[in-house]
Structures are given as structure tokens and as C-alpha cells.
Amino acid sequence: MRVVSLGSGSSGNALLIEAGPRGRTKLLVDAGFSVRIIAERLHKIGVHLTQLQGVLITHEHSDHVLGLPTLMKRYHIPVITNPSTYAVIEEGLATGMWRSDSGKLVSSQKETIPLIDPANDATADISTQDQDGALSAEPAIVDVSSTPTLFLPLEVGASRVIGDITVTSFSISHDAVAPCGYLLSAGGCRVCVVTDSGEVTPAMLDMMRLADLLILESNHDRERLLRGPYPYYLKMRILSSTGHLSNDQAAEAVLRTWRGDSVRWLWLSHLSRTNNTPTLALGHMRMRLKEARANLTQLHISVSPPGMGHTWDSTQLWHTSSLWNMPG
Template sequence: MRVISLGSGSSGNATVIQSGGTTILVDAGFASRILVSRLRQVGLAPGSVQAILLTHEHGDHACGALALAAAYQIPLVSDPLTRKAVERMPISPESRAVRNGKIEQVPLDVGRSTRVGTLDVQSFPTSHDAVAPCGFLISGSAWKVCVVTDTGEATPAVVEAMREAHLLVIEANHDRERLLAGPYPLQLKMRILSATGHLSNQQTSEALASTLDDGPRWVWLAHLSRTNNTPALASTQVRDYLRSRGLGHTRIEVAPPGVGPTWDSSALWNPAPPPTITS
């Protein structure tokens, strides 16, 4: 299994997941031309993407979905409520194509599962101010990746999915003190801090600590706010918290606004061949 971040943050989010000849895109939160450029930058033809999975309808996760799907005949996989919300985005030729049935829609209710090529896709609910927000646990033949961004709480469903993953992509959106002291209007601060907002560095640390005994060994911190967080601050806070609880073995990386990082299971573990039995 190979996972590539095409960019993560308040300005846009998109993650490529590949396994067994199947390539999917989780979220498409950049303009279509940027998504095409970044796919090509990592050696992928846009037409090789076999599905676009949407976690929710907010622009930083879905603004390029319709145009990319229309241009390259890529099915859209989402909860029906999310699909309708995306279709209500400002009218464009691409959105008209969706309404005319020219883009394949694959309904996936939050909490249900489906199969895309060689990948099993399990949707689970998150806590965010969208119509049907979700995360995804995606399984190949031997490896699993969990993508959970835009959630104000690590709910039981979120924690359960986290525990099953080898690689976890999870938001560490803000430092609480930095957010409260920062320039955002009070109403926006309260939205971010609410149970349907975004996870802070501390909340992410606590969620990880509750799962890492039997959970992921590789973690990408995603969806960092440029105003209320920094990569160094997020990674330091999370690492220090985990080390204080004897969990310093966890590999922590930060997904930047641009392309990178890449996680490749073939470079991590190769099973030894079975022993030769002689009589």
C-alpha cells in the first residue's frame, strides 16, 4: 500500500491511496488544475484515479471534486447528503454534468462500507458542522490507513477506526492557547473549539495515547492551521505527550500544505519466506 499527501491544511486537502492496482483520492480540496498538477508531480495520471471519496462538502475538501470527476470520468463516492451539498456549490459546467447524470455517483451512507477495486472502504461518523461528515478506514490486502480530519471530538467511532490502522492521518488543527490569543473573531474561535469544530494538538495527543498500545505505528498530523499552529509546535506537543506515556516509538510526521509525505508499506516490512523443510 502507498499513501501520498497532495496537500493538507485549511487551504485544501487531498490524499492518494494505492494498493493492488487500485488508486483512489480521499477528498479533492484544491482546484482541479492543481490536483491534476500534483497528481502528475507524484507520477500519476489523473485518469488512473478510480474513485474520489469525500469526507464532507466544505470547500477545502471538495472544491475540485466535480471538475476532476467530470474531466476524467472518475466516480464520486460519498454520503448522499454530502453529494447533494456538493452539487449546490456555485453552478459550473461540471456541476451541471453531475445533475445531468454524466458523473457516476456511488452512494455510501456514513457508517457503511463498500469496495473500490482491491480496496475495502469503511465510512465512520465524525463530529463536524457539515451535513454528513465522515472519515474513512481503507484496507488493502495486508495494510490499513485511517483518514480522519475535521472533527471536533475523537468519538468512539473515530477511536475504533484509529485502532485498526497501520497509518493514521489525523488532524492537529490548532494550539488552543494560540487560537484564543490570535486574530480570529470570537465566533470563529468558538466554532473551532466546539464539539463540531476541529481537534487541537492536545486533543489529538490524548486520542493517540488512548489507541497506540494496539493502534497505528505511523501517524501524519494533518489539517494544521497556518494561523493557529505550526508544524514544529504540533509535532513537538504530540511527541512529548506520547513519550510521557511511554509511547515514544510512534513515528510522527506532519502533512504540509504542498505535496508530501509518502508512506509505502513495501519499504517498511517484507515477510520472511517460509523455512525450508528437509527430511
């Protein structure tokens, strides 16, 4: 099983999950970047858009769905999500507008469409913006009314097998229609994805406990947020039970799901550029773990950056015994 972070944060979110012989099953979790960016970052790890079997969507905010129109129309990649979430996505496809995480409307017409050249599998860009950044009169996105239905329903709380990967959806707490996290299992390994949640619920903890790799939101430092430049209403929204997890909430969740008999990996994700830093997030997590006398050699912690991020490859891990060694 291979997991690659293609970008994490308010500017966009996407993960590649790959499993099976020769990585034959390839899924995205969210598609919050233009397809040009997604294609470029996949190319760096030897993957082409045409190899994707589907896109799992956690919720409908623009930083998680920006690339969907092109992925569906040009590449015919199905969307896998809760029916209520897909209904909102269909509305966005029809209107050409997504709602951002802060509540603002964002045009989906700002997409850049890579065209496939069958001769050499290269891409060329047709931008929908002119040199001044204004929308062109004839956007490159084709009328979605002619798009075939590309939807695989996955109710929140249900499981579905997609190729070599078993996907289990579970509810999270965010101001979206039916927000969810995912537990992805393949080859004896389990990856849990939890971002965009204002609180940690028992259902979330149950899934986190199972993870070999936990991708967990650590969005903000509470004091930095309160002292920062955001308007009061936005601060209160982020701090609410349907907002985003703080560094302290993330640390508490890790402590409550601690496993003393195994090694696991933790990617702190969806960090705010304004209200957090990698140093703050990592420092707070390590401080809380030390205070709880947790054995830090059992946990490999890193931060997912806004750009191309980490790779977790279970095949390589099995052959790197030092990563699994625990002191007696």
C-alpha cells in the same frame, strides 16, 4: 499499499490511496484543490487523473471538494460518499458555489481545467480567471446539468469494496451534513483518515486502533487560537464539538488508541497556518507521549504540509526491517 499526501490544511486537502498489483486501484480521499494542482502533484508520483477510480469525500466544505466539478465532468471520475453529502455537492455543482470551512461561500468557477492531449498525455490550462483575478464572463466549467450521474453511495458506518481496497466509513463530529472518516484496507495494511472533527468519539477511536498509518487532524494550539486574530465567533466555532481537533485532543486520541505490541505511523494533518505550527504540533504530541511513558520508537510521527507531502508505501516498509525493529 501506497498513500501520498497531496496537500493538507485550510487551503486544500487531498490524499492518493493506491493498492493492488502495480497499484491498479487508485482513489483520492477528498479533492480540495484545483484540478490543475491535483494533476501536477499526481504527475510527480507517476499518476494521471484518468487512472483514478473514484474520489472519497469526507464532507462538502470547499477545501475538500474544490476540484470535483472538473473531475466529474471532464474525467468522469465518480464521487463516493454519503447520499446526504452528495445532495449538497449536487447543489454546489448547480449553483457554482461551495461553502468554506469558515462558513463563507466560495465560487467553484475559479477552477482551472487541464485538457488531455491524447498524443502526448500532456496538459494545457484554460483558466476561468482573467489577469486581474476577476471571474471571466464565460467560465470554463461546463453546465453540470448535462453531467452524467457519477455517484457511488457509501452510507456513514457502511463498507464498500472498490477494486483492491475495502473502504469503511465512520461518523466524525463536524459542522457538515454527514461528515465522516475512512478506514482503507488492502494487502493486510490499514490506513485511517480522521480530519475536521471537533471531538473524538468512541466510533472514531475504534477505527484509529486498527490503523497502521493514522492520518489525524491536529489543527490548532488552543492558547495560540485564543490569543490570535480570529473573531470571537470563529474561535468558538473551532473550539466547539463540531469544529476542529486541537494538538491536545490529537495527543489524547493517540494515547487512547496506543498499541504496545506493534509499530505504527502518524501523520498530523490539517494544521492551521495561523493557530499552529509543525513545531508546536510535533512537540506537544511527543511531550504527551513521553509523559505517558510511551515507547517513541514504536511510532513514526510527521506533519502533513499544505503542499506535496509524505509517501507511505507498505511494499517498501516490508523490505526496510529497521522500521519494524522494536527494542527488547
